[in-house]
Structures are given as structure tokens and as C-alpha cells.
Amino acid sequence: MRDSRQDEFLKGLAAPFAGGEVFDDVQDTVYFVKDGEGRYVFVNETLVERCGGKSKSDLLGKTAAEVFPSPLGEDFEGQDRAILAGGPAIRSQLELHVYPDGRQGWCLTWKRPLKGVDGSVQGLSGMSRDIDGVASSPRDLESLAGVMDYVRSHLDEPLRLGDLANATGLSTYQINQRMEGLLGLSPKQYISRCRIDAACHLLENTEESLVEIAIACGFSDQSSFTRQFGRIVGMTPKVFRENQRGN
Secondary structure (H helix, E strand, O other): OOOHHHHHHHHOEOOOOOOHHHHOOOOOEEEEEEEOOOOEEEEOHHHHHHOOOOOHHHOOOOOHHHHOOOOHHHHHHHHHHHHHOOOOOEEEEEEEEEOOOOOEEEEEEEEEEEEEOOOOEEEEEEEEEEOOOOOOOHHHHHHHHHHHHHHHHOOOOOOOHHHHHHHHOOOHHHHHHHHHHHHOOOHHHHHHHHHHHHHHHHHHHOOOOHHHHHHHOOOOOHHHHHHHHHHHHOOOHHHHHHHHOOO
């Protein structure tokens, strides 16, 4: 069931958007859409259950800080504010959730901005998928989350596998094993994906030069950046920027 908040929100989007109903039967995945103030306008039944609500109306119009326990809710709301302010999307971020009954569980989270016809950020959509079935202990997952956080916050550095091991206290074998088991990616592939994701965000949302973006995202030079970007994205950084801006 939709209310006036949802109808008003949909008017500002560049294209029609499916509601959370399609995810209602997916019990291991939380799905949501939020408006420009970070308030829920679409949720699925799984999210309602995880927040201890009785119906979707218990969440609509509220922020994450109002429905999740502290400090978890404040952390999620901080993510939302960063994306709504023009920050990068979140992709496959490993997070620990705490449920109303006190249980803890790990999940992978994705969040992306939703833009209006004028290109401005109007809200965000996201989902979190449980990974309880992964053959890893909570301690292993916590350690891997530390590795992934370190990568995302040090993209402008070389990020050799040995550096990750030294910074996180894990062996190179442990990092390889846990990352490939969870994401199906080697650490090198994960680092490359994070660098490309960051570059895409800067190309779309800033006026920084290709050289500046290459340095900020940890590429050795513009030539290396252009070559790797083209191999992964299928076009040059310049063409990507022009396409994203409708030029």
C-alpha cells in the first residue's frame, strides 16, 4: 500500500521505480528506498521484521536512527547522509547487524543514489543480504570487514597484499581465502573494483581532471588509469563522463 509520501517521492524520479513488494518473499534480503531526507518511502517485509515492526507503515516516514537500535541506527543514517550529499555509492560492504531480539548477523550492503530528471540526488535505494550461510566464523567476518574498510579508506596508496596483512593482522593466505569465499574475488580484483567505483563517482560528480582522479584512486598515472578503466568499464574515462552527463 502506498501513501502520499511515496506518490510525492515518485514524481521527482527520472524513471518509474518498483516498490519493495517484489522483495517481500525474499527472507534473507532487506530492501528499501529513502527520500532526500533519509526517510523510508519503500520497504519490504523482511526489513519490517528486522526492525520489530508489525507493518510497513511502522517504518514509512522514519529514518534509520528512528527504527534501528543505537549506535547502529546512527551509523546507517550517517551512510545515508553521505550518499544524499553526493558521496559515493556503497557496494558489497560487509556489516554487522543487531536485531530486535538481540541476535547479531553479518550482511553485505549496497546503497545507491536516486537522481531526478535534473540530475540532483532525490533519495537512495539499498539492500542488505544475509551471509549467515557462508562458511566463516563471526571472527573471520569481522576481520574481513576490517580488510575491506582499510582498502576503501586507503585507495590513494599502493595497497599491496602484504600491506593489508600488516595493517589488519591477518596473513595473506587468510585474506585471500576469506575474500574469495565471500565475494568470489581475489584481493587484487576487489581493490581494482573499489578503485574503479571511486573513479566513476568522481568522473560523474566532480570537475577533477583525469590526472587528479587517477592519483586520488591509486593509479600510477593517467595512462594506467585509462587503460584499466577501459578494460573494466568498456569505455574511456572521458567517454564515461560525457555519457553520464548527457553530452
